[in-house]
Amino acid sequence: MSGVLDRILASKREEVEALRRENFPSPSREPLDVIAALRRQGELALIAEVKRKSPSAGVLSTVLGPGERAAAYAKAGAAMVSELCDRPFFDGSYEHVTEARAVGLPLLAKEFVIDPVQIAKARAVGADAVLVIVRILPGDSLGTIMDACRAHRVEAFVEVASEEELARAQSVGARVVGVNTRDLDTLAMDADRARRVLDRISPDCIAVHLSGLRTPQDVAAIAKGRADAALVGEALMREDEPGDLLKRMLARAQK
Numbered sequence: 001m002s003g004v005l006d007r008i009l010a011s012k013r014e015e016v017e018a019l020r021r022e023n024f025p026s027p028s029r030e031p032l033d034v035i036a037a038l039r040r041q042g043e044l045a046l047i048a049e050v051k052r053k054s055p056s057a058g059v060l061s062t063v064l065g066p067g068e069r070a071a072a073y074a075k076a077g078a079a080m081v082s083e084l085c086d087r088p089f090f091d092g093s094y095e096h097v098t099e100a101r102a103v104g105l106p107l108l109a110k111e112f113v114i115d116p117v118q119i120a121k122a123r124a125v126g127a128d129a130v131l132v133i134v135r136i137l138p139g140d141s142l143g144t145i146m147d148a149c150r151a152h153r154v155e156a157f158v159e160v161a162s163e164e165e166l167a168r169a170q171s172v173g174a175r176v177v178g179v180n181t182r183d184l185d186t187l188a189m190d191a192d193r194a195r196r197v198l199d200r201i202s203p204d205c206i207a208v209h210l211s212g213l214r215t216p217q218d219v220a221a222i223a224k225g226r227a228d229a230a231l232v233g234e235a236l237m238r239e240d241e242p243g244d245l246l247k248r249m250l251a252r253a254q255k
Contacts, residue, residue, distance in 0.1 A: 002186075003077075004055045004089075004135070005135075005184045006023065007089075008089055008165050009112060009136060009214055010086075011086075011088050011089070012086075012112050012114050013140065014118075016114065016115045019115075019118065019121055020117055022121070025124055025125035026124075027123055027207075028126065028252040029101070029126065030127045031123075031153050031154065031155070032105070032106040032128045034080070034106045034108075034128055034129045034155040034157070034206075035155070035175060035176070036135060037079050037080050037235040038079060038080065038176065038228055040227075040228040040229070042255070043223070043250070043253040043255070044219065044222060044227060044228070044229060044230055044253040044254075044255070045079035045080070045193060045228060046077070046082040046219070046229065046230060046231075046232055046246065047082050047208070047230070047231040047232070048073035048076075048077065048080075048090070048110065048231075048236055048246060048252065049068075049082040049083075049084070049110070049231055049233035049234055049236065049237070049239070050066050050070060050084060050230065050243070051082075051084045051090055051092065051233050051234070052084070052237070053089075053090060053091045054090055054091065054152060054233075054234070056182070056234075057234045057237075059091075059233065060237035061240050062091075063133060063241075064240070064241075065098055065099065066092075066096035066099045067096075067099035067102065069156075070083070070099070070100035070103045070125040071102070071103050071248060072106070072241070072242055073105075073186065073242065073243075073244075074103040074104065074105050075243060076242070076243040076244075076246040076247045076250070077246065078105060078246060078248045079153060079155065079229065080099050080106040080107070080108060080129075080160055080229075081102055081103065081105050081107055081108070081232060082107075082233070083097045083104075083108065083110060084096070084111075084168050085097065085109050085110060085122070086110075086111060086112060086179075087112040092110075094109065094121055094122065094125045095125065096206050097122070097125045097126055098125045098126055099157070101126040101254040103172045106128040106129065106132060107126060107127050107128050107129070107197065108127065108128070108129045108130070108157055109122035109125070109129070109131065110131045111131055112131075112136060113132055113136075113137075113145055114137070114141070115131060116144065116148035118130070119145065119151075119152050119154055119212060120148070122152075122154060123152040123153070123154050127154060128155060129155035129156070129157040129176065130149060130154050130156065131157050132145055132146070132149070132156045132158045133159045134158060134159065134160050134161075134168050135159075135160075135161065135165060135184060136168055136190065140218035142172055143172050146173065153175060155175065156173065156174060156175070156176065157176045157178060157208075157216070158177050158178065158179045159177075160177060160178070160180070160181050160207060161184070161193070161194075161228075163200060164196055164198060166179075166212065170201075170202055170205070174206060175206060176206040177201050177205050177208065178196045178207075178208035178231065179198045179201075179208070179209060179210060180194070180210040180211055181199045181209070181210060181212040182211040182212065182213040183208075189211065191212060194209065194210075194212075195225060198216070198225060198226045199225070201226065205229045205248065206229065207227050207229075208224075208228065208231060209222045209227040209229070209230040209231070210230075210231050211229075211231070212232070213235060213249070214229055214234070214235040215249075216248045216249050216252040217252065219232075220247045221255070223252065223254060223255050224255060226248040232246070232249060
């Protein structure tokens with residue numbers, strides 16, 4: 001691993017040491033059912049993301065606070081809200097998850113998880129699911145993180161980019177598998193690869209398309225395929241008032 005991802009992981013290792021010194025309160029509510037929220041019942045479910053900046057997109061809209069934006073997503077019909085927890089690279093925080101709890105939708109804590117303490121932190125702030133990136137968890141560490149998710153009653157939202165990573169995800173019992181169109185090392189997009197991997201996800205798993213959806217037409221194309229759900233981030237984050245675009249995307253989410 002090199003480039004941006006390598007720098008992010010170096011930052012995570014420092015953060016993990018700080019988290020080990022925290023005392024986490026008991027969660028204030030029961031976890032919401034992520035599987036039920038994302039299981040396709042006709043139209044593609046859309047996960048709307050709060051991401052104030054990124055290495056690929058730069059600075060995005062901050063007109064709405066994280067909780068306000070989550071509320072706008074909920075009002076427009078999102079099935080789930082994703083909140084970035086990384087501050088240095090994405091201007092996020094675990095507190096953004098807490099701010100979004102009032103909307104009543106399942107919440108994904110989107111973080112670069114390398115240690116079980118991050119799972120404990122995410123559950124303490126009210127996350128219902130936590131991003132688990134196969135690429136950054138070699139050997140037995142993927143299984144360790146999956147066990148931590150089960151122990152804390154957090155759904156593992158497992159991200160893969162290749163058939164090999166998909167095989168690892170399914171071998172440790174992933175129930176939600178997202179396929180990232182973007183390569184985390186180069187930041188390049190490859191829609192054909194993502195489509196190929198999505199088609200190979202087991203029928204009993206929730207299949208999620210990650211990255212690259214910018215228009216209602218993009219959503220319509222993904223809705224015709226294997227995916228149960230899709231995550232929309234940058235396109236919505238370029239809108240100071242994202243509700244209209246999200247509604248137009250949902251209008252094209254029928255198979």
